[in-house]
Amino acid sequence: xxxxxxxxxxxxxxxxxxxxxxxxxxxxxDSSGIVVISDKRLLERQRSVGRIANLExxxxxxxxxxxxxxxxxxxxxxxxxxxxxxxxxxSNSISIVHNGIIENYVNLKNQLIxxxxxxxxxxxxxxxxxxxxxxxxxxxxLTSAVQKVVKTLEGSYGLGVISSNFPNKIIAAxxxxxxxxxxxxxxxxxxxxxxxxxxxxxxxxxxEDHDIAEIKIDQIKIFDMNSNQxxxxxxxxxxxxxxxxxxxxxxxxxxxxxxxxxxxxxxLESRITNDKVNCSAFGHNAEKIFKSIKxxxxxxxxxxxxxxxxxxxWFEDISKIPCNVEVASEYRYRRPILLDKTLFITLSQSxxxxxxxxxxxxxxxxxxxxxxxxxxxxxxxxxxxISDLVFLTHAGPEIGVASTKSFTTQLVAMALLVCSIGKLKxxxxxxxxxLIVQGLKKLPGLVNDALLSDSAIxxxxxxxxxxxxxxxxxxxxxxxxxxxxxxxxxxxxYIHAEAYPAGELKHGPIALIDEDMPVVAVAPNxxxxxxxxxxxxxxxxxxSQMIVFEDEKSNIxxxxxxxxxxxxxxxxxxxxxxxxxxxxxxxxxxxxxxKGTDVDKPRNLAKSVxxx
Ligand code: F6R
Numbered sequence: 001x002x003x004x005x006x007x008x009x010x011x012x013x014x015x016x017x018x019x020x021x022x023x024x025x026x027x028x029x030d031s032s033g034i035v036v037i038s039d040k041r042l043l044e045r046q047r048s049v050g051r052i053a054n055l056e057x058x059x060x061x062x063x064x065x066x067x068x069x070x071x072x073x074x075x076x077x078x079x080x081x082x083x084x085x086x087x088x089x090x091s092n093s094i095s096i097v098h099n100g101i102i103e104n105y106v107n108l109k110n111q112l113i114x115x116x117x118x119x120x121x122x123x124x125x126x127x128x129x130x131x132x133x134x135x136x137x138x139x140x141x142l143t144s145a146v147q148k149v150v151k152t153l154e155g156s157y158g159l160g161v162i163s164s165n166f167p168n169k170i171i172a173a174x175x176x177x178x179x180x181x182x183x184x185x186x187x188x189x190x191x192x193x194x195x196x197x198x199x200x201x202x203x204x205x206x207x208e209d210h211d212i213a214e215i216k217i218d219q220i221k222i223f224d225m226n227s228n229q230x231x232x233x234x235x236x237x238x239x240x241x242x243x244x245x246x247x248x249x250x251x252x253x254x255x256x257x258x259x260x261x262x263x264x265x266x267x268l269e270s271r272i273t274n275d276k277v278n279c280s281a282f283g284h285n286a287e288k289i290f291k292s293i294k295x296x297x298x299x300x301x302x303x304x305x306x307x308x309x310x311x312x313x314w315f316e317d318i319s320k321i322p323c324n325v326e327v328a329s330e331y332r333y334r335r336p337i338l339l340d341k342t343l344f345i346t347l348s349q350s351x352x353x354x355x356x357x358x359x360x361x362x363x364x365x366x367x368x369x370x371x372x373x374x375x376x377x378x379x380x381x382x383x384x385x386i387s388d389l390v391f392l393t394h395a396g397p398e399i400g401v402a403s404t405k406s407f408t409t410q411l412v413a414m415a416l417l418v419c420s421i422g423k424l425k426x427x428x429x430x431x432x433x434x435l436i437v438q439g440l441k442k443l444p445g446l447v448n449d450a451l452l453s454d455s456a457i458x459x460x461x462x463x464x465x466x467x468x469x470x471x472x473x474x475x476x477x478x479x480x481x482x483x484x485x486x487x488x489x490x491x492x493x494y495i496h497a498e499a500y501p502a503g504e505l506k507h508g509p510i511a512l513i514d515e516d517m518p519v520v521a522v523a524p525n526x527x528x529x530x531x532x533x534x535x536x537x538x539x540x541x542x543x544s545q546m547i548v549f550e551d552e553k554s555n556i557x558x559x560x561x562x563x564x565x566x567x568x569x570x571x572x573x574x575x576x577x578x579x580x581x582x583x584x585x586x587x588x589x590x591x592x593x594x595k596g597t598d599v600d601k602p603r604n605l606a607k608s609v610x611x612x
Contacts, residue, residue, distance in 0.1 A: 009187030036066030086545030351381020485584030
């Protein structure tokens with residue numbers, strides 16, 4: 001999704017803006033641009049469609065020089081990717097970069113046209129530049145002009161504003177779209193993401209919704225929605241600049257797949273003491289809240305939704321508590337029934353997914369008595385700041401657009417939660433807790449073992465070279481894992497992939513099966529294996545090429561039409577879905593390599609979807 005970086009320093013800002021844009025690339029974008037205020041107090045801009053490398057080429061021909069500037073990676077929402085639609089936008093002395101969507105832009109645009117403004121782009125964002133320029137006619141300062149304009153905007157914004165008439169400050173504003181201030185030694189900065197600023201500072205101020213900040217080289221002032229000056233804490237980030245390197249790996253996704261044993265170890269650390277799950281790991285008040293709850297509602301998007309679906313099976317099966325799971329973009333616009341004593345759980349790698357944040361806000365309006373828990377990989381995210389309880393997965397920065405280690409660590413978090421709630425509600429006894437804990441402790445080693453199948457899966461991936469469509473099957477929690485496997489494959493290899501509960505096949509999808517449609521099945525030795533085997537026979541007898549991932553006791557015969565891969569030894573209910581995720585991640589990664597796609601930055605996708 002769009003990214004912002006800006007800064008005011010005592011040296012040429014262009015190299016920093018450019019390297020910051022490169023660090024934002026992983027979020028997904030289709031054009032980029034930079035504007036600086038030159039020594040002659042003029043706005044100087046370069047914009048380009050496509051990769052940052054294209055912008056870099058333009059900067060070789062016409063370099064920009066200035067000590068203050070803002071830059072942007074754009075992920076098209078209103079208007080196609082083009083130089084004209086790329087940010088920064090300019091209106092006379094004003095230039096802006098904007099993340100988010102302005103919903104009332106058509107009205108505002110019409111008003112600005114009647115005032116004589118000419119539009120050069122199809123974006124919703126350009127109206128902000130013209131509105132601030134118009135407001136400057138009556139406002140004494142750039143800050144008060146921005147304060148006036150944001151009151152007229154409906155929708156979401158993370159905003160960076162400069163003016164060649166005020167060449168010593170950047171104004172930043174946010175509502176519903178993340179924006180942070182980096183406090184540096186050589187200057188102060190803004191960004192939508194810590195990643196872009198790690199080379200300059202590890203000190204960040206996280207703006208709150210409706211905040212407006214005035215940022216100078218030696219001074220930062222923040223105002224709340226009532227224009228009162230407020231203090232926001234400086235948070236020291238423990239993410240290191242080196243953590244966002246690929247190291248010895250070819251892609252971030254590959255690195256992140258192989259980081260999973262460590263990510264799981266880090267997520268478990270200090271969450272289990274003396275073989276008992278620490279309920280307080282979910283927050284000071286967690287025990288009291290967990291004892292009182294009677295229902296669970298999970299809301300999330302994409303991969304995080306799939307993790308929620310696994311957890312639904314666990315909550316009802318293991319801790320005997322009713323659990324619903326729903327995609328956030330649906331939940332937020334329904335009028336769902338949200339019972340008292342519900343624990344409302346949001347799952348999100350980034351903690352910035354607009355739909356998930358809005359679903360939580362709408363749940364709080366529906367029933368004020370509910371308690372919320374956010375399971376997230378980003379400290380200080382928007383979602384964690386509006387949740388009652390927060391549990392951080394310690395997966396480390398995930399740069400590959402396709403989520404991998406954030407999924408498996410979310411499952412670890414959910415396993416700890418299932419155990420905590422079960423213990424407090426007396427639905428899990430000491431022996432069951434011990435079984436879960438021992439399984440979790442073995443997980444890093446088991447994931448390591450599963451990663452050893454990498455080269456076998458690499459060979460297998462070749463059979464997908466000419467395929468355009470595929471089916472993924474599983475039953476129980478493995479249905480959710482099949483969904484995740486299919487999502488990974490379609491995201492990065494662009495092969496159409498659908499997942500079904502294997503028992504549902506005969507109700508329709510079986511019509512699709514022929515020799516051109518590979519079917520991938522996840523088949524651990526669990527209570528549903530016999531049923532799954534008969535579903536696999538139904539597929540086999542219709543001529544499909546099948547790939548089956550099993551464990552050592554599943555005992556499925558390899559045939560010409562059915563390649564069986566033993567992933568691991570027999571596993572428990574909690575460990576199995578996590579382990580069976582690994583071969584599916586590796587499969588999608590290697591198929592993407594065979595297809596020659598851009599693994600870390602698949603087309604049309606954004607890492608963190610901060611707009612609706
Ligand atoms: C899939 C993927 C997306 C995200 C989804 C939610 O690989 O990355 O489907 O899972 O956009 O993002 P978060 O978890 O940040 O809320």
